[in-house]
Amino acid sequence: MAAMLRITSQFHVYLTALRPWSFSASLIPVLLGAILSYKIDGLFNLPVFIVVCVIALAVHAAGNLVNTYYDFKKGVDTKKSDDKTLVEGHMTSNDVATLGGICYGIGCFGLLVLCVLSSASVPHLALVYFCGLSGSFFYTGGLGLKYIAVGDIVIFLTFGPLTVVFTYLALTGKFSLAAVVYALPLAINIECILHTNNCRDALTDQQAGIVTLAIMLGPTLSYFLFCILLFGPMIAFAYVSFNFSFWFMLPLSTIYYAFAIERSFRSRMMSQLPQKVAFMNLIFGINYLLSICATAPDNLPLLSQA
Template sequence: MRGVDSRTSSDDRTLVDRRLTPNEVVHLGALLYTLGCLGFILLAGCSEARMEHLALVYFGGLSSSFLYTGGLGLKYIALGDLLVLVTFGPVCVLYSFVAQAGRMDPAPLWYAMPLAMNTEAILHANNARDRQQDAHAGAVTLALLLGPTGSHVLYALLLFVPYLLFALLAARARWLLLPLITLPSAFNLERQFRDGRLARLPQHTARLNIYFGLFYILAVVLADSLPGLH
């Protein structure tokens, strides 16, 4: 809607291919927000957690999802990366934990970070690829501020730090080594970025994210206990 995405660069084809009109997207968004709030009310009635704790996390995430491109449009002022890193990881995981465990606990935030960083790598790959289009449209992203070299370093950190975290956690729960099966794919993606082959890098990073997440879930299920959680 802001004219940042184009038919040649956008991965989301909904608007650029006119599958939906801008008004239809707005109406769909309003419907989904309404359904989400209804789901929150139902969950709040079932959960043993305090209402204010659930509401704090839920509406914090809800606001973030809107402010990413709507309202202030944090995506376009170099804050989108931070928002995605916080929302698509710590906020989602904390909300799920509070709703099920009935209490606030910072420990799950550590377990959210590997997948959050991996998810942020998808966005960063997209922004690195679209640097020129974003600059032309007046949008400011972290990839634009960092430049090619800085973007490559950040992408590598987002890919590989999660594996280091798993290696540390595996000292007390060996099943958490399971996501390291995807490490060769991560090296391949880093090489693609280094060589400037960015056209399909967001999609390839998203594919890694799927397998990474599945192995992570399997590791958590198989582990007898998780460090820091009781």
């Protein structure tokens, strides 16, 4: 019984280190790519879709572990940080590195399986996959793009266009400009979460000697950027709903919550704000997917150009 409790406890520690609550940031873009492949080309392959989900989650989990490892090594994480995996000694650095390597290994094995199952060109699949893998690693590892104010671009591309395009490519065997455009609201949502987090942690990040976009912009410009990221997609959906399909009003159901978040940001009540933005964007993303599902293909913007 004691051995079972130890195993259960250790499993919980490892699972927590993966940050599974963040996985919606990968799964929603994958779902979007799958929905677009069906709406645009009438194609859907369940085994391919499942493998893509496994790849996306594995690379995302590995990226989280790399972030944990290097934030600790560089002194960014403290006892006040959200991630206390290494700070409080729940795992060793070697354990985190090993688990990260396993996750990357799962992702690479998934790519091999996908190359067999998918009709897409192997070089194309590998190109998009390794762009995403590189982004997840170099965000904090290697070049440490997060620490030189380039991390926002990496997150924007990885959790937006790259993931959606990879899914669409795996399911249809081709690229689509429409998939890139449809990915932009999700990419902006993810960047909004990251920017909120960086604004909250600006002082501690500066003390640790790293540079983020929030630090470079300062409080006032960071607030304006936050408002653009928060309300920009909603303005776009209001336009689309009036000109293409009323179903795109669904994502606007979060607008009241968005105004409450904006007031919290303006009042500098930042402690739990990234989590609140993440929750709002999860609902926003789900409603976005539902709006596309409910809209006839002929009424979807850019469909004729896909």
